[in-house]
Amino acid sequence: MVTAIPTTTPQAHNHQQEYKKLENSLLLNSSTLKTPNIQKATHINTTTDFPSGFQVLCILWAGIYYPLDFIFKSVFAIYSGIVSIGPAVKQEKLKRLSQQQEFLLQGSRKREYNYSDMTIEFSDTFIITSVVIGTVTFLLRKKICEVIGKSSSGIVGNKYESANLVSSSSSTTKATNGTSNSSNQINGSGGDSSSSERDFVQKMHEGKKNIVIFFGSQTGTAEDFANRLAREATSFHPGLHPIVLDPENYDYKYMTKMNPTKELIIWVLATTGEGEPTDNMQEWYEALVSDPENIDDGCEVPEFYEDDDVSIEVFEQPLKNKVAYIGFGLGNTTYEQFCANMRHIDKRMSTLGAKRLAPCGEGDDDSNLEEDFSNWKEGIWPIICDHLKVDDNAVTDADGVSATAAAASSLEWIVEDIGQEESLDNSTTSTSSRPFKRGEMVPDTHTGPYDAKHPFMAPIKVAYNLSPEGERSVLHLEIDLAGSGMKYETGDHLAIFPTNHEEEVQAFLKVLRLSDKANNLIKVTNADPYAAHANLFPSSTTTYVAALRHYLDIASPPAREQIRMSVLPYAKSEAATELLKSLSSDKEAYSRSVVDSCLTVAGLLQLVNRVEEKAGVSEQDQLVLPFGALLSLCSRIVARYYSISSSSLVNPKIPSITAVVLQYQSTSSTTTQEGEEKNDGLQWRYGVATNYLDSITRYLTQKSRGDKVDEYVLVKAEPGNVKQVSHTIYPDLSTADEPSSLPVVHAPVYVRHSNFRLPTDPSKPVVMVGPGTGIAPFRGFLQERVHQLASNNNGSANTGATVLFFGSRHEKTDYLYKSELLESFEQLSKSNSDSSLFTAFSRDQAHKIYVQHRMQEQAKLLWKLLHEQGGSFYVCGEARYMARDVRDTLIRIAQQEGGLALADAEAWVSNDLKKSGRYQEDIWA
Numbered sequence: 001m002v003t004a005i006p007t008t009t010p011q012a013h014n015h016q017q018e019y020k021k022l023e024n025s026l027l028l029n030s031s032t033l034k035t036p037n038i039q040k041a042t043h044i045n046t047t048t049d050f051p052s053g054f055q056v057l058c059i060l061w062a063g064i065y066y067p068l069d070f071i072f073k074s075v076f077a078i079y080s081g082i083v084s085i086g087p088a089v090k091q092e093k094l095k096r097l098s099q100q101q102e103f104l105l106q107g108s109r110k111r112e113y114n115y116s117d118m119t120i121e122f123s124d125t126f127i128i129t130s131v132v133i134g135t136v137t138f139l140l141r142k143k144i145c146e147v148i149g150k151s152s153s154g155i156v157g158n159k160y161e162s163a164n165l166v167s168s169s170s171s172t173t174k175a176t177n178g179t180s181n182s183s184n185q186i187n188g189s190g191g192d193s194s195s196s197e198r199d200f201v202q203k204m205h206e207g208k209k210n211i212v213i214f215f216g217s218q219t220g221t222a223e224d225f226a227n228r229l230a231r232e233a234t235s236f237h238p239g240l241h242p243i244v245l246d247p248e249n250y251d252y253k254y255m256t257k258m259n260p261t262k263e264l265i266i267w268v269l270a271t272t273g274e275g276e277p278t279d280n281m282q283e284w285y286e287a288l289v290s291d292p293e294n295i296d297d298g299c300e301v302p303e304f305y306e307d308d309d310v311s312i313e314v315f316e317q318p319l320k321n322k323v324a325y326i327g328f329g330l331g332n333t334t335y336e337q338f339c340a341n342m343r344h345i346d347k348r349m350s351t352l353g354a355k356r357l358a359p360c361g362e363g364d365d366d367s368n369l370e371e372d373f374s375n376w377k378e379g380i381w382p383i384i385c386d387h388l389k390v391d392d393n394a395v396t397d398a399d400g401v402s403a404t405a406a407a408a409s410s411l412e413w414i415v416e417d418i419g420q421e422e423s424l425d426n427s428t429t430s431t432s433s434r435p436f437k438r439g440e441m442v443p444d445t446h447t448g449p450y451d452a453k454h455p456f457m458a459p460i461k462v463a464y465n466l467s468p469e470g471e472r473s474v475l476h477l478e479i480d481l482a483g484s485g486m487k488y489e490t491g492d493h494l495a496i497f498p499t500n501h502e503e504e505v506q507a508f509l510k511v512l513r514l515s516d517k518a519n520n521l522i523k524v525t526n527a528d529p530y531a532a533h534a535n536l537f538p539s540s541t542t543t544y545v546a547a548l549r550h551y552l553d554i555a556s557p558p559a560r561e562q563i564r565m566s567v568l569p570y571a572k573s574e575a576a577t578e579l580l581k582s583l584s585s586d587k588e589a590y591s592r593s594v595v596d597s598c599l600t601v602a603g604l605l606q607l608v609n610r611v612e613e614k615a616g617v618s619e620q621d622q623l624v625l626p627f628g629a630l631l632s633l634c635s636r637i638v639a640r641y642y643s644i645s646s647s648s649l650v651n652p653k654i655p656s657i658t659a660v661v662l663q664y665q666s667t668s669s670t671t672t673q674e675g676e677e678k679n680d681g682l683q684w685r686y687g688v689a690t691n692y693l694d695s696i697t698r699y700l701t702q703k704s705r706g707d708k709v710d711e712y713v714l715v716k717a718e719p720g721n722v723k724q725v726s727h728t729i730y731p732d733l734s735t736a737d738e739p740s741s742l743p744v745v746h747a748p749v750y751v752r753h754s755n756f757r758l759p760t761d762p763s764k765p766v767v768m769v770g771p772g773t774g775i776a777p778f779r780g781f782l783q784e785r786v787h788q789l790a791s792n793n794n795g796s797a798n799t800g801a802t803v804l805f806f807g808s809r810h811e812k813t814d815y816l817y818k819s820e821l822l823e824s825f826e827q828l829s830k831s832n833s834d835s836s837l838f839t840a841f842s843r844d845q846a847h848k849i850y851v852q853h854r855m856q857e858q859a860k861l862l863w864k865l866l867h868e869q870g871g872s873f874y875v876c877g878e879a880r881y882m883a884r885d886v887r888d889t890l891i892r893i894a895q896q897e898g899g900l901a902l903a904d905a906e907a908w909v910s911n912d913l914k915k916s917g918r919y920q921e922d923i924w925a
Ligand SMILES: Cc1cc2nc3c(=O)[nH]c(=O)nc-3n(C[C@H](O)[C@H](O)[C@H](O)COP(=O)(O)O)c2cc1C
Pocket: 216, 217, 218, 219, 220, 221, 222, 223, 270, 271, 272, 273, 274, 275, 276, 278, 330, 331, 332, 333, 335, 336, 337, 338, 339, 340, 365, 369, 923, 924, 925
């Protein structure tokens, strides 16, 4: 949804062509002089066949003297010919001039073409003085830079200076915006300037790292994979020293400082939107892949850092002999542009000359991402060790367990238990010494700006169930952003950090034997002083229970290799070792007992303890996972994105979201010590985030009804027979004293901007397809169209036709926002008779009817609005089936109504609509 903006400028392109022409005309060897492209002017590489200082001087002399001499004499000749000497002489001089040009082209040095003695002396003196000054300046540039206080990094020229300034200022902004961990880290390790904070190679060198793992992640998976790669490298390959970095905090330009035989980049890149880079890769992507549409030959060579030594290398390959890399892309084959981010970066890295050590791996989230990652990972270690010439004494003993692995997993995070603090669980206490706890009513010293790293604790103004009688609860929540400084636009997303299920939190505390210490303050720091993150949590202190509630993803099953690296080393009994070995080495056993049963880490530990108990292992010999190991094992909780379902024109401060509460059943089977398969039957599973929102909704609903509700923990009991999960709710009790007021509940949020936008011209038609909660952004669009209509009544322009296809299971129970939709269309259709609402209730009749069937029925109208009137088409909802079917239907309509052949109809959708931004999707797999 975020579109990369191509940065190739026509000027830069022309400049390049001009340079090529000039280069040819002067017959200069391209390996000798390369300067004219503004972008590339100062790009000079270091190679082993590097010329000496004297050679450089000669080159400079030749490169500067001849052109200047030529230009000066040409200008003088033309001037004297036209103004002073008269036409006859002018002709003679021009003839001489062209002779001289020819001489230059031949590359020989002849000094007999002198127009006057004075000219020779003056021009030569001028040129010689310029060249001498230029040469001296060049040779003393380092000193000059030092004297005027600039970095002597070798980044020279105004453009680079300003680029450097831009980098440093943006890094400062970013540091204040939320990368304080890494910037503290850098300052602590001797970083001296903001530009060096962006220098990832310097950071690698400070920490003696030989691998940098860059992740591009939107919802946390790629970041998690990157951390797991690093953990595995550290645990099992002693010669590998990885560091995981977020590209957002660093500058790609420094790639050229890398040592290609001793250092390596590993990319772990997810794709988001419609084949777009993740937010944290945006800047790098735009620089490296300036023109994704023409990736083969339309991309500009970006600027890179140069070191002091000057060598002339082929511009187009600035990463040649500089960078080696390997990569893994995360994607989903349901999307048209599978793994586009990784594929594009891979392509550009190799075009720019970097050495790809092996084909990049790709993982499909639609099938088995985890297994794809695992398979790719297994193959890369020998290649990496071989390339870096480190001994691949992979630390694996016969059992695949090692002392190093145990040490590494426990040492990654150091947990210091500070003990109890009396007031800690009183959520209204406002002492500044209290640690920040996401999701709780804690006064946070952060006053903005708010973003993914510093979410805003937003009051929930309104919360209710849109479908109380339906099979699934659909929630409508309104979130107050007043005072946050955050702004949203219609079509944007709201990110919400959920709180974990309370039962799951308590289960973890119990199995970790921490129930008594739940509220102890703990200080968690990274064992590696050079790691990118000094702290795992927003503050260095928190409590066990807060970490489990708000920061760790405790609901996901542990990965196979995680069981091997972070759990197996702590097994003291044979029974536990056997079970864990089987789960971590036998893919089938793992998939049956862990994946299919959605076994959480707590579930796994409980299973191990049960097996140990059965085998007669005494309690003190049973496996108890240290909290530090758990921190390596669980990834961090990430925000969930919801399409905003209100219009920023109508409700600028209070966006709403519309979310279906996720709950499903899965089998639960366990493998006993004896290898017996034990089927525990079907169990209910709950989506963490939507159930958290559901808890808030229930809490507020019950409070408003005057029901007695536990202020801290809400255990849900409805609907039907489904056992509900509980979440910890932190109401602001400060308002509760006033009899009329209800306590306010807050949730940690931030706004994520998207490109999902109505056309700027309101007179253009709009066709929207949004079944189920896919209605969300279109509720906002409709509010905006009605608002525009009201404004237009006073103005001149007409509001174009507005068409919505909405669908759900049953009209009676799942017709979301029914009265609102009907009312909006009543108004819209008054102004434009084509404006209509079409509904498809799939299960209200014997045969299923979906939105695409209704589209087909309205083929003529759609063709008229989209083809003849240049309207825009929008789809929101499920990607795999609905979005595909909708696209296919539109292609069929183009064939049927426009008489187009299949290929032309597809091209109409892909080129006329999609590429021009008239076909937009906000879809999820
Ligand atoms: C909103 C959204 C858009 C996506 N778009 C694409 C896409 O265009 N191409 C693709 O291959 N995968 C796409 N994916 C799949 C993700 O790349 C995949 O799920 C990945 O594992 C997410 O990694 P992350 O959690 O690190 O962001 C998309 C996923 C989401 C949620």
